[in-house]
Amino acid sequence: MGTPIATTDPGDRPLGPPARTSLGRRRPVLGFLGRRLAAGVATLLVASMLIFVMTEVLPGDVASVVLGRSATPESVKALEGKLALDRSVPERYLDWLGGLLTGDLGDSAVALAQGAEDPSVASRIGEPMRNSAILAGIAFVLFVPLALGLGVVSGVKAGRPLDYVLSLTALAVNALPEFVIATFLIIIFFNWLDLFPPVVGFGPGESPLAHTDSLVLPVLTLLAAAIATGLRMVRAGIVEVMRHDYVAMAELNGFSRRRVIWRYVVRNSMAPSVVVIAQVAAYLVAGIIITENVFNYPGIGRLLVDAVKNRDVSLVEDVAMILATVYVLVNIVADLIVVFLIPKLRTSQT
């Protein structure tokens, strides 16, 4: 392998909690995964409680808000019955949680109020989720090589003019909220250059992929915000590794600079970079909410804002829970990648 950090410890460790060691000893990665999953489930359980309590304390009683200005005492009562609002909070929480575990997301309060044929939440979130996944997915796929490439260049050239330009730009962009970045992009690419539309121009039932020009500015907004963070972290990792003696040793041993950087420096700075990439992926989950609203992009972020406004509580809870799950999964996957990248972690009991 040639990676100096790989001080592989092939032997089983004799010490460790007995209950876990059998699995952990034979398959340390599985043990690690098990523990991470357990922690993930615990996190989601706490998240579910918080989400439920938060939607409970939103001002106004749900039925009359959902029914709007034309609510009557009778219709409010009827809707409260359908939403089971007459039952206690713990009961409703357990009901909702049980439904989630069995894949039943429940009914949208608004759809019930309107007497829709299929009031299920599931029927309402498919298309927005797909749209958001496309937006975040494209941004992510472009982000990884760009952040790594620019971060490596910046780190290797640390202290040189190119590094200053890249780092300072990243710092500046990083300080800007998404809607400001979006506004700048709109001014440049629509008002001045007239290249891309400043708002999304497709309707329900259409795929964003059929309207790629509409995707450009939302993707760029997410990308700019993400790269600004990613670049600086990757650069920091590279600079850190560059300081190690083995890098100097390798260079003194006569390895070419290119070989030293790619095989020694980059490889060893990967672990923190993966964590950064995971953080950015998780950021995208939140970043789409603002970006979607600026560009009027029909995704899950806009659905969430609408649901909060209309007190469509079940929809808010489900969407928030889905976003939380994605967030936790991304972090678990990132942890696993780190484990695979650093052989030491693969065999030891972290």
Add this chain to the structure above:
Amino acid sequence: MTDPGMHDASGLTRRRLIEFGAQGAIGLTAGGWLAGCGGAKQKLSSTATPAATPKRGGELVMSMITGGSTETLVPGLAVSEPDIARAELLFDPLFRLDPDLGAAAAVAESAEPNADGTVWTVKIRDGVVWHDGKPVTADDVVYSINSWADKKQNYTAATIARVVDVKGVRKRDARTVEVPMRLPVGDFPILTAFYGFAVLPNGATPKEILKNPVGTGPWKFKSFKPGARSVFTANKDYWVHDGPYLDQLTVDSSFTEEPARLNSLLSGQSQVMQAMPFALARREKTARQIKLLEATGTSFQCFAMRTDKGPLADKRVRQALRLLADRKAFVDQILNGFGEAGDDLPSRGAKYYAEDLKREQDIDQAKSLLKAAGQEHLTVRLDTSNVLDGLVDASTLYQQQAKQAGVNVKINRIDPGTYFSVTPGRWLSYPFSTTFWVNGTASLSLFYLNALSKAAPYNETGWKDPAADKLLMEAIGTVDEKQAQDKWHEVQQLQFDEGGYLVYANQAYVDGLAKEVNGLEPSKAAWLSGFGLHNAWLA
């Protein structure tokens, strides 16, 4: 009487079409509009630029602020602006408001009262057909009136049951319906010239309408997704100039942000921006990238003071609070000039509005009234919310104005999502609050029945005086125009002296149009020339 300014030769005090074409030919455009206005009073089909012949064909996208997933196609349940727009596009009432707030015949050809206004005979226009090709019959109209009043449906038109003897409505022949009243009604057409009174096919339930709305309106239904898009095709059988000039119309009600809507218009993804925020409109007036369609009608912003209980039950205190308002400041600062000062009376511009009752800021008189009421150091809570852009700013402005008389107004901001919920502690129980009226203000009868009578469903000011109710019913029931004018003056004088509304301004309807959009003239009835859009055409 309407504002005398309306009747002067220029007519430009209240209604302006401001166009910033390449030549910036404002005078020329105004002249063109005036020429078009002559025809507007007789029918709805006049165009803004008479020199140009309307072109047929093309599509148009109209952007609106979203009503979210609660949007509907059922006219009687319409709440958000996209709902109202769709009701106006798909359906027709018996009468529609014309640009000068008169009742123009729509599905009805005419409506005639008997001598005392207790029975109105409605004649259905010959040749009006549903979108499926069937003719509109008296049965449809009888059903429609019944469904408006049906308590189970909870339609906004339910007020009609207070004046119409719904059970007694009957068909006389295939095209004639007799509408008996519970009390004399002087002007039935204007009372029903409102989107909530859409004429529905016989037997149509809300569920059926939501699935496949069949109306008589200028546009036929193609598709609808709440909070996203609805698409309509031209109804070539429409009774005005063989239907809309355009082939297709899309209502994009997916917008949550105003700048996104403006960007959509500027980038050509939409051609019509309904209800532009005043600040953006002010900017676009100088930016000159788009046309503005602007008219001040009967829509107003106000504060509602509870007259029956709480700190403002003393009419001297209410009068004092009214005298503290500097109305011009509201127009300039809150409406960016897009509107007119109010005089505490609802529905300025409507027929029989008491134009002679004026109120100006008078701090000294306010102080002496407060002193007389023993409230020299009055502290009062003002409930407010940005349900409409600028309402909180308006409250802050009033707070400053009230300080001059030593009145301490404490602003209480409430979440916009629940501000208009009819629950204890919310709407209809605020002692002193900001509010506004956009729809249902063009007819004094309809507005007073809805908001200013004992049984009014939206009685924000708690106005319950039996004597006032009696006077109101007399005014509604007066057929003779001269007498009706006098009666309505009495009704409004009482409101002016004792009522709970502090109407500080009438707000304009302002729309943004792409330069290629023609045919829409300013209308005092609503945005976009009354929403029908059958007159719109693309250059």
